[in-house]
Amino acid sequence: STSGGKPKPPPVTRYNLNNVTISPSPVENRENVLILTPMARFYQQYWDNLMRLTYPHELITLGFILPKTKEGNAATTELQKQIAKTQKSSPERDRFKSIIILRQDFEPPIPSQDEGERHKMQNQKGRRAAMAKARNSLLFTTLGPATSWVLWLDADIIETPPTLIQDLALHDKPLVAPNCFQRFYNAEKKAMDERPYDFNNWQDSPTAQELAAKMGPDDILLEGYADMATYRALMAYMQGEDDDQNMEVPLDGVGGTALLVKADVHRDGAMFPAFPFYHLIETEGFARMAKRLGWQATGLPNYKVYHYNE
Amino acid sequence: STSGGKPKPPPVTRYNLNNVTISPSPVENRENVLILTPMARFYQQYWDNLMRLTYPHELITLGFILPKTKEGNAATTELQKQIAKTQKSSPERDRFKSIIILRQDFEPPIPSQDEGERHKMQNQKGRRAAMAKARNSLLFTTLGPATSWVLWLDADIIETPPTLIQDLALHDKPLVAPNCFQRFYNAEKKAMDERPYDFNNWQDSPTAQELAAKMGPDDILLEGYADMATYRALMAYMQGEDDDQNMEVPLDGVGGTALLVKADVHRDGAMFPAFPFYHLIETEGFARMAKRLGWQATGLPNYKVYHYNE
Ligand SMILES: Nc1nc2c(ncn2[C@@H]2O[C@H](COP(=O)(O)OP(=O)(O)O)[C@@H](O)[C@H]2O)c(=O)[nH]1
Ligand SMILES: Nc1nc2c(ncn2[C@@H]2O[C@H](COP(=O)(O)OP(=O)(O)O)[C@@H](O)[C@H]2O)c(=O)[nH]1
Ligand SMILES: [Mn+2]
Numbered sequence: 001s002t003s004g005g006k007p008k009p010p011p012v013t014r015y016n017l018n019n020v021t022i023s024p025s026p027v028e029n030r031e032n033v034l035i036l037t038p039m040a041r042f043y044q045q046y047w048d049n050l051m052r053l054t055y056p057h058e059l060i061t062l063g064f065i066l067p068k069t070k071e072g073n074a075a076t077t078e079l080q081k082q083i084a085k086t087q088k089s090s091p092e093r094d095r096f097k098s099i100i101i102l103r104q105d106f107e108p109p110i111p112s113q114d115e116g117e118r119h120k121m122q123n124q125k126g127r128r129a130a131m132a133k134a135r136n137s138l139l140f141t142t143l144g145p146a147t148s149w150v151l152w153l154d155a156d157i158i159e160t161p162p163t164l165i166q167d168l169a170l171h172d173k174p175l176v177a178p179n180c181f182q183r184f185y186n187a188e189k190k191a192m193d194e195r196p197y198d199f200n201n202w203q204d205s206p207t208a209q210e211l212a213a214k215m216g217p218d219d220i221l222l223e224g225y226a227d228m229a230t231y232r233a234l235m236a237y238m239q240g241e242d243d244d245q246n247m248e249v250p251l252d253g254v255g256g257t258a259l260l261v262k263a264d265v266h267r268d269g270a271m272f273p274a275f276p277f278y279h280l281i282e283t284e285g286f287a288r289m290a291k292r293l294g295w296q297a298t299g300l301p302n303y304k305v306y307h308y309n310e
Numbered sequence: 311s312t313s314g315g316k317p318k319p320p321p322v323t324r325y326n327l328n329n330v331t332i333s334p335s336p337v338e339n340r341e342n343v344l345i346l347t348p349m350a351r352f353y354q355q356y357w358d359n360l361m362r363l364t365y366p367h368e369l370i371t372l373g374f375i376l377p378k379t380k381e382g383n384a385a386t387t388e389l390q391k392q393i394a395k396t397q398k399s400s401p402e403r404d405r406f407k408s409i410i411i412l413r414q415d416f417e418p419p420i421p422s423q424d425e426g427e428r429h430k431m432q433n434q435k436g437r438r439a440a441m442a443k444a445r446n447s448l449l450f451t452t453l454g455p456a457t458s459w460v461l462w463l464d465a466d467i468i469e470t471p472p473t474l475i476q477d478l479a480l481h482d483k484p485l486v487a488p489n490c491f492q493r494f495y496n497a498e499k500k501a502m503d504e505r506p507y508d509f510n511n512w513q514d515s516p517t518a519q520e521l522a523a524k525m526g527p528d529d530i531l532l533e534g535y536a537d538m539a540t541y542r543a544l545m546a547y548m549q550g551e552d553d554d555q556n557m558e559v560p561l562d563g564v565g566g567t568a569l570l571v572k573a574d575v576h577r578d579g580a581m582f583p584a585f586p587f588y589h590l591i592e593t594e595g596f597a598r599m600a601k602r603l604g605w606q607a608t609g610l611p612n613y614k615v616y617h618y619n620e
């Protein structure tokens with residue numbers, strides 16, 4: 001710790017958590033946003049969309065966690081290439097405040113990342129427990145005392161409004177989730193179309209609660225599987241006719257594709273349970289835990305973001 | 311972000327969590343230790359004991375969280391005085407790697423810090439929920455990707471072996487708790503004596519499990535209250551005749567007075583529940599959550615640290 005023979009006094013930093021505002025006007029209040037992305041594959045459209053976000057980049061810290069697989073190595077290489085370009089050669093206004101890249105230290109439970117394989121019901125518990133740990137590792141090591149907001153954004157979210165952060169923050173909710181759709185070619189209509197993608201944003205149902213009550217302590221409820229009909233109200237299907245972008249609905253479960261969280265929710269201890277928590281796991285368990293801590297999740301059925309179509 | 315007109319490339323850091331060792335030889339492996347202390351009062355003996363720790367200070371980061379009360383303000387002033395002395399005027403080997411001081415942004419639930427008041431049973435749930443949130447705020451904002459160990463050390467622990475960190479790490483356990491005692495003047499014996507202090511280090515009992523099974527979902531079990539006899543086996547009373555310093559016992563609940571935790575336990579998501587978790591809260595709930603994630607707590611009945619005597 002000497003430089004040029006002169007001992008350098010080590011850093012002491014003091015933070016008053018009261019002075020970190022978390023407001024509906026985050027740009028005006030210069031609030032720091034942490035964007036967290038677990039990444040198994042790199043998509044150029046994800047990066048391009050991220051670059052187009054109009055929230056001041058100098059207030060944004062990016063955090064990534066990538067698995068130690070062949071795919072994860074390839075994604076890391078591509079990610080680092082884009083980061084180098086942005087942070088070194090792009091105009092200053094494009095550059096982010098700081099970027100942290102973590103490589104996971106545990107093996108992913110299923111080797112293949114193909115959609116068919118990863119959505120198989122019997123693979124879900126192990127896979128989502130591993131995802132929960134990846135999200136927690138990322139969260140626990142990147143959240144700082146000066147962070148106001150955490151935006152969870154999956155690596156395959158390739159299209160959002162450029163004002164995503166400002167728009168979501170304006171709702172001034174502890175957790176707020178846009179509706180995640182997917183564009184596809186509709187062969188019948190012979191035209192591009194869109195369909196709901198993320199089924200983890202839901203409102204609880206009596207059926208789901210009865211199912212849970214009959215379960216063993218280690219069983220989990222899953223959404224979107226025909227042989228486990230929960231009759232929960234899915235935000236995916238709440239898209240309104242009137243198309244009011246600001247329409248809000250309360251949610252009991254959330255997904256992680258895109259989710260803005262007030263940093264205080266995480267600082268109180270809300271994380272992604274890798275174990276069954278009220279028979280829920282990962283992002284859905286996170287919503288339950290946040291609620292347990294007094295923080296209610298909100299969904300925006302008509303505010304859309306788009307998932308990659310494999 | 312310009313200095314002298316020349317744009318400075320913003321920081322990009324890359325961490326491979328696999329390269330962060332967590333070993334029984336932390337000094338040899340240059341492992342980073344984060345010492346976390348929630349502090350309502352400042353005791354000079356706490357600081358003096360901390361300074362005497364022989365673990366290389368340049369590998370130690372200190373994190374404090376203090377309440378926004380009159381007492382908390384006074385403690386902050388005294389703490390900062392000692393920090394300034396150490397980091398600026400002491401020999402380089404005494405200085406810590408870095409120090410973070412947080413001021414809490416929520417009100418403590420009971421105004422008085424007197425022992426009688428804070429140990430009243432009806433005050434425990436709110437008080438320990440607030441402590442859990444304080445610990446989580448501290449943990450979530452100071453843990454880094456390069457941290458190997460977290461030492462939880464209460465601000466009123468005034469005496470430990472100087473080799474505390476090395477001694478505890480040598481056990482190579484995910485969570486390891488020394489036995490917390492208190493020195494006092496024994497009027498009968500007319501001599502200084504010692505007695506057990508921390509009753510949160512325990513092994514579960516059938517009675518406690520039966521009590522829990524009959525409780526409402528939001529009720530919590532507390533240890534050390536006559537009107538709620540749990541018959542748990544308390545580490546406080548396990549101090550052996552043979553006095554083998556290395557004796558290990560498994561624990562189901564832990565206290566926070568002194569506790570060494572492998573950083574991976576926290577990175578997996580283990581935190582201090584501010585809500586009843588299996589009818590446990592705060593540090594005891596933390597042990598339960600760690601276990602849920604596959605990490606077993608260990609106690610050292612004969613390895614002692616000492617709590618201040620008010
Ligand atoms: N770090 C890490 N990220 C992963 C892993 N598996 C998937 N991801 C990422 O986690 C997010 C959600 O996973 P994904 O497979 O897209 O979930 P789905 O869209 O619900 O099928 C995406 O950003 C993935 O790139 C993994 O094993 N480790
Ligand atoms: N940040 C913070 N620390 C606290 C608060 N109350 C107590 N502490 C600290 O938390 C630790 C445990 O509290 P203490 O009252 O000693 O618990 P006890 O020894 O079990 O009675 C000690 O280090 C206290 O200084 C609080 O409201 N906020
Ligand atoms: Mn996806």
Ligand SMILES: [Mn+2]
Nearest residue numbers: 464466567617
């Ligand atoms: Mn104490």
